[in-house]
Amino acid sequence: MTQASFLRTFVSSMYFIPISKLRIILIFSSCFISHFLFAQNRCLTHEVHQRKMAENALYTKTFTQENNRILSHDDLTAALVDTTITIPVVVHVLYNTTDQNISDEEIQSQIDVLNEDFAANNASSLDVPVDWIGLVKDSKIRFKLAQRDPIGNKSSGIVRVQTVVQEFQIFDPAIYSTSLGGSNAWPRASYLNIWVCLLEGNALGFANFPGSNVSQDGVVINYKAFGRNGTAVSPYNFGRTCTHEIGHWLILSHIWGDDNSDCTGRDFPITQQTIDDTPNQAGPTFRCQRFPELDDCSPTSPGIMYMNFMDYTDDKCMMFYTPGQIFRMRTTLNGIRDSLKISNGHVLPNFYNHDVAIDSVMNPVRIAVQRCLDPRVRIQNHGNDTIYEVSIIYNLKEGLKKSYKWSGTLIPGASTDVSLPNIGVNPGSQIMEFRIAETDDVGVNNYISSGFKVNNSSTSNCIGGNLIAYPNPVTSQQGICIKSQHPESQLSWVRVFNALGQLVSEKRMMINPGDGIPINLLHFTGGVYFLNVDGDIYSESIRFVYFPSDNSSAGPETCRRRRLGIE
Ligand SMILES: [Zn+2]
Structure with missing residues (x-):
């Protein structure tokens, strides 16, 4: 029985109940109604989508283009024989209280659920009614926590942000902004972003369809409905909220077609009748149902597919995606989200010892x-x-x-x-x-x-250098000494240039710290010269003046050891 028909029956039967039994029924009804209110916010993707369509022309254009592209494809077989796609996932945990800071184990349990559900090897898929058992297929879509961040560093794929925000609003940009108390998205070209936080009104979650702002691409899940242990609260503790929202993220509609409970809307439009393998359905189904469940749109057995991941049934009673739905998701992954197929975000970076x-x-x-x-x-x-x-x-x-x-x-x-x-x-x-x-x-x-x-107007005031030359000017001998103050030895080219920049002398030698090295100037004419020492460690030039006289001595053959810096 769907929620609407249950309420109709429940209210009409109230007139015939004795007062003594009314209290029991009211207790029951208050539990039921609180469950109902919580479940009403099970997914707000459609509301988010409608608002973006009304307010954002670029979103409308991009989403419509991609949706139309998907509609133009109907090769179901090709989609199902395709290769396995592994999507790198980053989970942003936004916590105001310590219990909202969910454990690594809880996060991993959600990844496990996704892989089981998308592979159709989850335990609940064994309960799919015989009428539809042939529709249970492996989507070959897999999920793995990121092992490297966007700049290539090793990562757990989990970002934890302690926030002053007590409860995030559905349309709150703060969710996606580190500076506003949320967490910046990782590039959507390479990662699926999942934000986990407390959502207002106990909403369970929502997805942002393709076409959304790059900084908001991904899904947002209430920490009370994430994973299958820890903070997940029954009946939303089998991780199916995330399975459902990722269906939206890959452009799946709700199974009833979001048509306000009439039979006009379909989750597959008329152009995709060839792949439409979900029964027409009036509205969402709540709680768990017993097969077959009939409604105004599917009044005969097998009725509606209430156990589909894109319905609102309790977590433990959700079971599978159909091949038509898998086709749509894979077509999205071959279209606007195709860069995810070549992302290496889930691959551990090579780590070296000395780097x-x-x-x-x-x-x-x-x-x-x-x-x-x-x-x-x-x-x-x-x-x-x-x-x-x-x-x-x-x-x-x-x-x-x-x-x-x-x-x-x-x-x-x-x-x-x-x-x-x-x-x-x-x-x-x-x-x-x-x-x-x-x-x-x-x-x-x-x-x-x-x-x-x-700047041209700035002045140089650097003092000191690696190299000294002495004597300078050179007047009483036909050679000059150089000495390095650099702490390391260097195999160097020692070159002398004249004032015109012409090379007049070149020698290759080892220059050790503190050693005086003679440079012969015997055949040089008087003038200004530049001596350059060039090697792998340092390169430096020094200007010197050479004015030999008739009685200048030769050499020097050796340069005396002098205290550094003192000629
Ligand atoms: Zn939904």
């Missing part, structure tokens, strides 16, 4: 007004091992190169900002490159660059 990455440049970015920059980068440990040292090489595209060794403790997943020794830059457009010197297990995340502009 440190330069995640972002903090400075310089875009405009740097100081010609003496203090570069800063953020590094992150993407590997399994704790990192204690990272050498970062940074250079301007035009050549000046420096390096810095960071020391500290960076546990897996952690990140830190590293301030690098300052570096002088010329006015104009520049590019600075940063890379990690050590070889690790993943090379692609060891490099980053940043384009920026230096």
